[in-house]
Amino acid sequence: MFEVLVFVYENYWRGDACPEPEQLGRKLTAHGFEPDEIRDALQWLDGLTVATQGIQLTRHVDETTATVGLRGTGEAALPQAADSMRVYSATEQDHLGADCLGFISFLETANVLSPGLREIVVERAMAAPGDPVALDELKIIVLMVHWSTGIEPDALVLDELCDGREGRVAH
Incomplete structure (x- = not known):
């Protein structure tokens, strides 16, 4: 499934540029992806669309950083307090594992993931x-x-997300 998602990411510059699921499925089949992979990826993408549907991007600017927050269009969303903490359920901890939870925390600390984006992730x-x-x-x-x-991470974050750790030399 993840190979299909990478292909979609690399070939459609934004989510709104991606074709409808039926047409995308045909294109993925033409590129040689397995039907099971395509089905799983399309279902996952459908869930992503549902998760981000109706989200309005708002920009919160303070004296030190500019962060992007999410606000649902139908209800008022309260910003997360600076001293609040996300507690992960046992199921989330088991499924995500320590490496992923640590990476999510790193992205939040680096202001790459707002609390709203974190929840979608x-x-x-x-x-x-x-x-x-x-x-x-x-x-x-x-x-x-x-x-x-439609949020484009900055170049350093994009490098961290796209580049594997193999072959890296610690400085």
Whole structure:
């Protein structure tokens, strides 16, 4: 499934540029992906669309950073307090694993994931196969959430999400 998601990410510059599921399925079949992979990826993408549907992007700017937040269009969303903490359920901890939870925390600390985006990432990661989800797969999920919402991560974050750790030299 993740190979299909990478193909979609690389070939459609934004979520709204992606063709309808039926047409996308035909294109993926033409590129040689297996029917099961295509079905799983299309279901996952459908869930991503539902998760991000009706989300209005708002920009919160304070004196030190500019962060992107999400607000549902139908209800008032309260911003997360600076001293609040996300507690993961035992099921989430088991499915995501320590590496993924640590990476999500890193992305939040780096202001790459707002609390709203984090919740979408966690929800989509819970819908992904694997127990626990591999870190490289979580990175693809984060990219797909940004892709779907039209938020482009900065170059350094994009490098961290796209580049594997193999072959890296510590400085």
